[in-house]
Amino acid sequence: MEKAVFCDFDGTITAEETFVAVLKKFAPELAAEIIPSMYALQIPLRVGVRQILESIPSRRYGEIIEFTRTKKIRPGFREFVDFLHLSEVPLIVVSGGIKGMVEAVLGDLVDRIHAIHALDINTAGENLQVISAWEGESELVDKVKVMASYNGENAIREASSLQLIAIGDSVTDLNMAIASPIVFARDRLAQYLDQRQKNYLPWNDFFDIRDTLTRMWQL
Numbered sequence: 001m002e003k004a005v006f007c008d009f010d011g012t013i014t015a016e017e018t019f020v021a022v023l024k025k026f027a028p029e030l031a032a033e034i035i036p037s038m039y040a041l042q043i044p045l046r047v048g049v050r051q052i053l054e055s056i057p058s059r060r061y062g063e064i065i066e067f068t069r070t071k072k073i074r075p076g077f078r079e080f081v082d083f084l085h086l087s088e089v090p091l092i093v094v095s096g097g098i099k100g101m102v103e104a105v106l107g108d109l110v111d112r113i114h115a116i117h118a119l120d121i122n123t124a125g126e127n128l129q130v131i132s133a134w135e136g137e138s139e140l141v142d143k144v145k146v147m148a149s150y151n152g153e154n155a156i157r158e159a160s161s162l163q164l165i166a167i168g169d170s171v172t173d174l175n176m177a178i179a180s181p182i183v184f185a186r187d188r189l190a191q192y193l194d195q196r197q198k199n200y201l202p203w204n205d206f207f208d209i210r211d212t213l214t215r216m217w218q219l
């Protein structure tokens with residue numbers, strides 16, 4: 001069966017959250033007002049994140065990317081990319097953050113990743129403008145929508161049914177995890193899956209995931 005790995009970015013590939021840090025640094029007042037309401041589920045992420053991002057002047061976009069560039073990647077990610085490449089399994093990065101941030105952190109690894117799905121930003125106007133090809137009911141990037149597209153218009157080769165592997169760390173990965181037969185979960189995502197009695201593989205770094213998949217695929 002054809003396989004595809006769908007991996008979250010923030011707090012998963014990066015060792016710490018970068019996107020919330022950007023919102024707090026570049027729009028401190030609005031972030032302080034809106035972020036707690038998003039956590040309390042009073043404002044959908046889709047609305048709150050857009051409102052905060054679109055309050056930031058376009059001229060600061062370069063600073064946002066530079067602020068992100070120095071963020072650390074979790075150990076073993078480069079080796080994991082090599083492993084998937086060798087196994088001919090596509091790696092798809094799915095992030096609710098800004099695509100330019102993901103690319104800045106990944107650097108030369110970008111070319112070795114099958115696709116990155118995240119927010120595009122238009123900097124032509126006074127303030128940032130958010131563009132999302134994957135907007136869902138509650139989030140700007142509906143990760144399940146992205147996954148589903150790989151059995152449809154974005155189909156890898158002619159696979160009609162892909163074996164989905166999901167990797168994540170938090171509540172924004174929950175639906176993606178529920179939709180995947182194989183899930184690697186850490187932090188809050190693991191707790192949410194425990195509550196729902198959904199099976200998952202715990203992980204700490206990308207060496208763990210590589211070693212588990214090696215055993216699973218008997219390479």
Ligand SMILES: [Mg+2]
Pocket residue numbers: 008009010011012168169170172
């Ligand atoms: Mg995350």
